[in-house]
Amino acid sequence: MSRELAMARKSGPRQLKRESAPRSWRLHRKELTWAPSPRPGGHPRQVSVPLVILLRELLGHARTSREAERIVERSMVKVDGKIRRDHRFSVGLMDVVNISGVGKAYRMLPRPRRGLSPIQIEERESAYKICRITGRETLSSGRVQLALHDGRTLIIPGKEQSQRPEEGYRLGGAVQISLPSQKIMKYIPFNVGSLGLVTNGRNEGRHGRITTISPGTSARRRIARIETQDQIFETPAEYVLPVGTEAALVSLEK
DSSP states (O other), rough: OOHHHHHHHHOOOSEEEEEGGGGGGEEEEEEEEEEOOOOOSSGGGEEEEEEIIIIIIIIIIOSSSSHHHHHTTTTTTETTTEOOOOOEEETTTTEEEETTTTTEEEEEEETTEEEEEEEEEEEGGGGGEEEEEEEEEOTTTTEEEEEEEESSSEEEOOGTTOHHHHHHHOTOOOEEEETTOOEEEEEEEEOOOOOEESSTTTTTTOOOEEEEOOOOSSSSEEEEEEEEESOOEEEGGGGGEEEEEBBBSSSSOO
């Protein structure tokens, strides 16, 4: 194990006070003082869930923390197609969790008034996820590298290297990637007409078609207007994750 990886695995407190835990963990705050702290990773703590909490509190596949830890230690849990044996490993937006033995797959998605939650999906849908593009950099080799919301970085395939930012892979857009190979399957632009999922704020978990995108200023955020079957609402553009053009590429709650 490299020195950097060893330091990363040791970083961060092992516990945090329950009263400081995100509400989406659904902990009984008065029962005990402490809760497991997620290990630092690709998702910020406030928008991630450690596997032990996911298995025990959100999915009910374990009655106690020790039972949840055993499930993880026995290599029964995959996140984005890779086995994870650390019960403090954190999962966040769009991560796919497969649990062997029960034959179920879940995608972590925001739900109205409940925050980040596991949504059961079909097995075939666990083979991919959608990631927001948060950074774009041209390397010294001339190749283009994308930074994604879950902490990973990807190199744009060689045949698409010539694309300019205005033609594709723009910040705020998203990519559908295969799991666990991380190959780019599709680019989803953050444009008028695209389907958007709100990942933060008071409209968290709602989704619909983007009808307008108002430009921002130094004093005002960009605003996206989204139309659902029965409502129209506005939300900051950075809260919107594109999930499709004609139809959503992942299952969403109706």
